[in-house]
Amino acid sequence: MLTPEEREELMQLCWEYQYGNLSSRQAGRLEKLVLQSDSARDFFIQYSGMCANLEWEGIVDPGPLGRSSDYEPLPSGELKTIPDHLLTETVPPDRRIILSTILACTICALAAAYLLTSAFLQNKDPRVLARIINIKNAVWSEGKNNWQPDDVLHAGDQIHLRSGIIELETVTGAKVILKGVSQLTLIQPDQFMLNQGNLFAHVPLQSQGLTVDTPSSRVVDLGTSFGLIVTPDRETEVHVLQGLVRFDLLDEKRQTTITQDLTENTAVRVQADSRKITRFKSTPELFVQNLVPDQPQLVAHWKLSDRETSQIAHDSGEHLLHLNILEVHGQSPFTGRPAPQNIKSSAGPFETQYHKLFRTLSEQEASLFDMQRFTIELWARNPNIKQQGDSDTLFHYRNTNLHSTSQFNLFTDDHSGRMGFGFLNSDNQYVSFHTKKNIPWEQDRWYHIVFTYDSNRSAAHDSIVTFTRTPEFSSRPDLQQTFNNIADIMPLTPGGILAIGGSTLTDISRHWGGDIADVRFINGIPARYLKQQNFNKK
Secondary structure, three states: OOOHHHHHHHHHHHHHHHHOOOOHHHHHHHHHHHHHOHHHHHHHHHHHHHHHHHHHHOOOOOOOOOOOOOOOOOOHHHOOOOOOOOOOOOOOOOHHHHHHHHHHHHHHHHHHHHHHHHHHHHOOOOOEEEEEEEEEEEEEOOOOOOOOOOOEEEOOOEEEEEEEEEEEEEOOOOEEEEEEEEEEEEEEOOEEEEEEEEEEEEOOHHHOOOEEEOOOEEEEEEEEEEEEEEOOOOOEEEEEEEEEEEEEEEOOOOOEEEEEEEEOOEEEEEOOOOOOOEEEEOOHHHOOOOOOOOOOEEEEEEOOOOOOOHHHOOOOOOOOOOOEEOOOOOEOOOOOOEOOOOOHHHOOOOOOHHHOEEEEOOHHHHOOOOOOEEEEEEEEEOOOHHHOOOOEEEEEEEOOOOOOOOOEEEEEEOOOOEEEEEEEEOOOOEEEEEOOOOOOOOOOOEEEEEEEEEOOOOOOOEEEEEEEEOOOOOOOOOEEEEEOOOOOEOOOOOOOEEEEOOOOOOOHHHEOOOEEEEEEEEEOOOHHHHHHHHHHHO
16 A cells, blocks of 8 residues: 555656656656555556546647657656665655646546546447557458557457457556457457457466457466467367466356366367367467467368368368368279278278368468478377278378379388388488387277477487377377488478378278377477477487
8 A cells, every 4th residue: 555655756756757757767766656556556547548538538638638749658668667775755746736736637537537428328448458569461351440550459349350460468468369360359458259260368467367258168367378269160279378277168148057277288179059078188389379480380280089070170270271071982082093992990080981081282282381390290099900901191291193102101000010101302212210119009099199300400300209198198108219310301292182091092001090180280399399309319
């Protein structure tokens, strides 16, 4: 609590700040009061806001009740806090200034009442809730507001982003980043409504409690950062990157029906109009956490976690790399020949080989995949070991018109139980590698498989394969092996076919006979896997 003397001093400093006569020493003292006292901070915000609103509404002219036209507020970095050992002398205020201050506060109070009444009649909250601090390649929806850096946002303002990135800062200091097609509405301080889109929030201590509503749920941050995705069909995903988040599932009346606390590295997914909450491991690369250009970027994420929805599986980021399904009848997209007729339980992540997922990449799409430094991450399960082939392909790319063999593939050899990968090198020769350790597949057990490749490390051309049994997120994988001195991988050539759960051949032995889920291709190597590499080398 402020003493009477400190309250009088604060009023004098606020006056000098608004008038434009604040010295650097006075600025330091004002900052010290505001940072050390909640009541001082609230008074300063209310005083400055009311005076600014007076100018905006035209009730008073700039000058004694507003900053003079040539006044530039001191940047926060220049407000040098006065150390405790430096005593400050309070100069008795001039009698005329005291009278003017009392008059100003009276006018501000009347003006505030006028503004609040007007806002109530207009059904709009006048408070500033956030400010746009950065925009990158933003494209706005037609007919919607084209926001610019330094624009301020009030309650009821909406952001309709078609593509690109926009970064906001709330009045309490939280950072919110939207990516790709997103629709966000500001409700009140540190509360938003995300109808659709990809949102990342970093929530410092003073902003804890930041809340984001979705059409079917509510996310309350308890510190420190999380990501949120709402798809066009209202599927919701929450990823906790650090700290703790409370997840509330809402009914049609927006009453909470289920509450779960989500801890670090945990994520949940809820389908539209569903009461089922699916837990899995969080994926930080789904979200833009800052605008640093060299951070790992998620290029494609195919969920494949549900047989009913997997047929429309696609990347949940900006690049909508939808996968196609091999039809039961007709020609194979890989060879142009009639689609093979194979027994039901032998291949594909679904009921038959016909449902294998694939996509022909255009020139622009092929360039998204950086084959010099990347990570492939997926989950695989083998429910029917006896009907596995001799070389089951998990991830495969090949341009059948240019190459007779794979440009890149990740596979498991069922006879030996070893993981392997192969690719065309820069000399247009196919090379392959196998892990040394045999890991026999256990029936119906999910395995977490991670493959990284980096041609730019000091130990040239390192790669690592990690193989971990689940559901435990074990820090000690069943298999972890580093490969050195691997040749350059040929870039993906446009017009080639990317296949998930099989090769581009019609041979049934090349197709995965189990389930595959959450396939991710990441440009770069996330920090958590770089740490694994460094640990493995030791």
